Amino acid sequence: MANYVEMWKELGMDLETHDALCQVLPTAFGDVYLSQENRPESMGFWDLVVADIHGIRPAELLEAQKNGQKVFGTFCVYVPDEVVVAAGGIVTGLCGGSQFWVPDGEKVLPKSTCPLIKASVGARLGRTCPFFRIADMYVGETTCDGKKKAWEILGQDVPMHIMDMPQMKRPEDVEKWTGEIKEFAKVVESVTGNTITPEKLQDAIHIINEKRKALARVYEARKAANIPISGKDALLMMQIAFFDDPVRCTQMANKLADELEQRIKDGVSVFKAGTKRILLSGTPMAIPNWKLHHIIETSGAAVVCEETCTGTRYFNNLVDETQTTLEGQYAAIARRYMEINCACFTPNTGRVDDILRLAREYKVDGVIDVNLKFCCLYDTEGYTVEKALKDAGIPVLGLETDYTDADAEQLRTRIEAFVEMLD
Ligand code: BJ8
Numbered sequence: 001m002a003n004y005v006e007m008w009k010e011l012g013m014d015l016e017t018h019d020a021l022c023q024v025l026p027t028a029f030g031d032v033y034l035s036q037e038n039r040p041e042s043m044g045f046w047d048l049v050v051a052d053i054h055g056i057r058p059a060e061l062l063e064a065q066k067n068g069q070k071v072f073g074t075f076c077v078y079v080p081d082e083v084v085v086a087a088g089g090i091v092t093g094l095c096g097g098s099q100f101w102v103p104d105g106e107k108v109l110p111k112s113t114c115p116l117i118k119a120s121v122g123a124r125l126g127r128t129c130p131f132f133r134i135a136d137m138y139v140g141e142t143t144c145d146g147k148k149k150a151w152e153i154l155g156q157d158v159p160m161h162i163m164d165m166p167q168m169k170r171p172e173d174v175e176k177w178t179g180e181i182k183e184f185a186k187v188v189e190s191v192t193g194n195t196i197t198p199e200k201l202q203d204a205i206h207i208i209n210e211k212r213k214a215l216a217r218v219y220e221a222r223k224a225a226n227i228p229i230s231g232k233d234a235l236l237m238m239q240i241a242f243f244d245d246p247v248r249c250t251q252m253a254n255k256l257a258d259e260l261e262q263r264i265k266d267g268v269s270v271f272k273a274g275t276k277r278i279l280l281s282g283t284p285m286a287i288p289n290w291k292l293h294h295i296i297e298t299s300g301a302a303v304v305c306e307e308t309c310t311g312t313r314y315f316n317n318l319v320d321e322t323q324t325t326l327e328g329q330y331a332a333i334a335r336r337y338m339e340i341n342c343a344c345f346t347p348n349t350g351r352v353d354d355i356l357r358l359a360r361e362y363k364v365d366g367v368i369d370v371n372l373k374f375c376c377l378y379d380t381e382g383y384t385v386e387k388a389l390k391d392a393g394i395p396v397l398g399l400e401t402d403y404t405d406a407d408a409e410q411l412r413t414r415i416e417a418f419v420e421m422l423d
Contacts, residue, residue, distance in 0.1 A: 004052075004054065004055040004058070004059065007055075007058065007059060007062065007130070008054070008130060011058075011133040011134065012133060013127045013128060013129075013130065013133060014126060014127040014128055017126060017127075017128050018054075018127075018128045020100075021098075021100050022054070024100070025050075025053070025288060026051070028288060028290075029050055029288070032232060032290045032294045033047070033050075033232060033233070033236070033290075034047075036230055036232065036233070036270070037270070038268070038270050039229075039230070039233060040228065040229055040259045040260060040263065041259060042252070042255050042256040042259045043229075043233050043236070043237075043256070045252050045255075046233075046236050046240055046252075049240050049243075049244070050236070050240075050288075053287075054129070054130050057092075057131075057243055057244065058130035058131060060245070061090060061092065061131075062134060064090055065134070069088060069090055069192075070089045070136045070137070070191050070192045071089070071090045071091075071092055071134055071135045071136050071137075072084050072089055072090070072091050072092070072135060072136070072137050072138075072139055072188070072191075073091075073092050073093075073094040073131065073132065073135030073137070073138045073139065074092070074093060074094060074138075074139045075093075075094055075095050075120060075138075075139070075140060075141070075147065076141045076143055076147075076309070077309045077313055077314050077340060077342075078141055078143070078163070078165060078337050078340060078342070079091075079139050079141060079163060079184075080181055080184070080333050080337055081204075081208050081246070082201065082204040082205050082207075082208050082319065082333055083184055083185045083188055083196065083201075083204070083333070084188055085203075085204035085207055085208065085246065086185075086196045086197075086200040086201040086203070087185075087188045087189055087192040087194045087195075087196050088192055088194045088200075089188060089191070089192050089194075090245075092131050092134070092135060092242070092243055093242025093243055093286070094120060094123075094131060094132060094135065094138065095116055095119075095120055095242070095284065095286035096116060096118075096120040096121075096122065096123045096129070096286060097116070097119065097239070097285060097286030097287045097288055097289035097403070098119055098288055098289070098403060099115070099119070099402075099403035099405075100128070101118070101119035101120070101122035101123040101126060101128065101129070102115055102118045102119050102122055102403060103122065104121070104122030104123070104125050104126030104128075105117065105118030105119055105120070105121040105122030105125070106118055106122070107122075107125070108121060108125065108153050109121055109146075109149075109150065109153070112374050113146050114144075114283075114372045114373065114374045114375045115372055115373060115374075115402045115403045116283070116284065116286060116372055116375075117146045117147055117150050119286075119403065120132075120150070121150050121153060121154060124154060124157060124158065125157065131243065135158070136159070136191060137158075137159045137160065137161060137191055138151075138154060138155075138158050138159070138160045138161075139160070139161050139162075139163065139184070140154070140160055140161070140162045140163070141162065141163045141164075141165050142162065142163070142164050142165045143165055143342060143344040144344055144375070144377055145376075146374070146375075148162075161184065161187045163180050163181075163183075163184055164180055165177070166338075166345075167345060167346060168345060168347075169338055169345060169350075173338070174334055174335060174338050175334075177334040177337065177338055178330050178331050178333075178334035181330050181333055181334055181337075182330050185330070196326070197326075198324055198325055198326050198329060201326060201329045202321070202324070202329070205319045205321055205329065205332075205333070206321060207246050207247060207250075208246060208319070209318045209319055209321065210246075210247075210250045211241070211246045211247075211249050211250045211253070211315070212314075212315035212316075212317075212318060213250075213315075213318070214249070214250040214251075214253035214254045215237070215238065215241060215249075215253050215314065215315040216316075217253065217254065217257035217261075218234060218237060218253055218256055218257050218260060219234070219305065219311075219312065219315075220257075221257060221260035221261055221263075221264060222234060222260075222304045222305060222362065223304070223361060223362050223363070224264045225363075226263075226264060226267055226268065226269035226273075227269050227271050227275070227277070227302050227304060228259075228260040228263035228264055228268060228270065229256075229270060230270050230271075230293075230297055230302065230303075231278075231280070231293045231296070231297055231302060231303025231304065231306070232290060232294060232297055232303075234303075234306075235285060235293050235303075235306065235310065235311075236287075236290075237252075237253060237256065238306070238310045238311060238314060239285070239286065239287035239288075239310055240287065241253070241314070242286075242287075242310075242314075243287075270302075271302045275300065275301060275302045276300065276301040276365040276419050276422045276423075277301070277302055277304045277362065277363060277364045277365050277366075278296055278301050278302065278303050278304065278364060278365070278366055278367070278368055279303075279304065279305045279307060279355070279359050279362055279364040279366075279367045279368075280292065280293075280296075280303050280305070280306045280307070280308065280311070280367075280370060281306075281307040281308065281355050281358075281367055281369045281370070281385060282307075282308060282369050282370040282371055282372075282378050282382075283308065283370060283371055283372040283375050283378045284308050284309035284310045285306075285308060285310045286310065289403060291401065291403070291405075291408070291411075292368070292370055292401065292411070295408065295411050295412050295415055296368065296415055296419075299412060299415045299416045299419055300419050301365075301366075301415070301419045301422075304362045304363075304364060305358050305361075305362040305364070307351075307354060307358050309340075309342070312354070312358065313340050313341065313342070316339070316340070316354075317336050317339045317340075318336065319332050319333050319336040320332040320335070320336070341354055342377075343377035343378045343380075343381040344377055348381060351381070351385070352384060352385060352388045355367065355385060355388070355389070356389070356392055356394075359389070359392075364394070365395070366394065366395040366396065366397065366418060366422050367389055367394055367395070367397070368396075368397050368398075368399060368415070368418070369382050369385050369386060369389075369396060369397070369398045369399070370399050370400075370401065371398070371399070371400045371401075372400075372401070372402065373400055373401065373402040379400065386398055395418070395421065395422060397418040399411060399414065399415075
């Protein structure tokens, strides 16, 4: 790892605590990732990014800031990247995926808050993540109650803009979301000092659509009978897509997709024939949360798709590129984002339809519906999801977990029994 200590110091980070994080991450990554055999060569790019996760990209962001660009930190796939990119800004995902940050979050949040929120708040307040230090502005949204209240705490420490999410998907809700996006655009224009023109927004829509298409190509390859990439590797690509420059992300994902398509032609698989295929549905898995994928893929099964926000919900559906006025473009962006099916909406039948469709398309043997502890939304929706799957004759296992390793053996026992039952 290159030496970024000066950079972290300038960012006001707690170096001593951060050192402890830097020591555990390489071992965790080595155990989970580098122990895999026959990985696609193109994964070398993502291995490199993880090896210097608090160095390479943060240094790029700081350089961009020196050149006048502004960085916006986001926590949800409903926040439209297109608007930021059109104003010459940069988006970086800020969702915390490590138990390391949870105790600092618990200093200000109830313990009974979902780990993703606790880790995100802890990463900022504990000063142990450069991305949380670099962002000029955080963009929150009114999705779940835990997040809404967490923004009030984070807002005392960093400039925040909150997007008011509709909770239903009626035409008037889509219109309301269009208005929220326009409001967001005004804020982004004022922070960046740049005006969004139809031409710039057109380019930005195209850039983000191309990224979606590239990520979707990698997922398409996972539908093959001989699975050319592990679920763990596909998850890593997705997690880093939230941080990376969108054009580079597109290039790297397309390069990986080329390799996977060649592997399919050559009959190369990373799993032995007959390995049970699993669709994972539920709450997102922010980096470095690789826990469930690792347990599943070392319990005799393969994850072939994720119906999560670090999976298909991130890239499904494109923004219509034919609009030429800002009015039409904002409406098109709103329509695309309102097609995402998060459990914060009611009713949310589209999500169940998606899960059933994905189960068919990826020819899965079973579905594991995962819920981050204390996420009431996905926990409650689990009832409907599991019932629909059972009615369709698709085996399903509902699991709840957090970022600790305390339940790892218990999860392994349940997953192994589930995989055995699929036989
Ligand atoms: S679109 S899933 S990224 S809100 S933080 S809801 S796990 S209690 S992350 Fe999310 Fe946007 Fe929806 Fe996706 Fe539950 Fe935790 Fe809330 Fe969470």
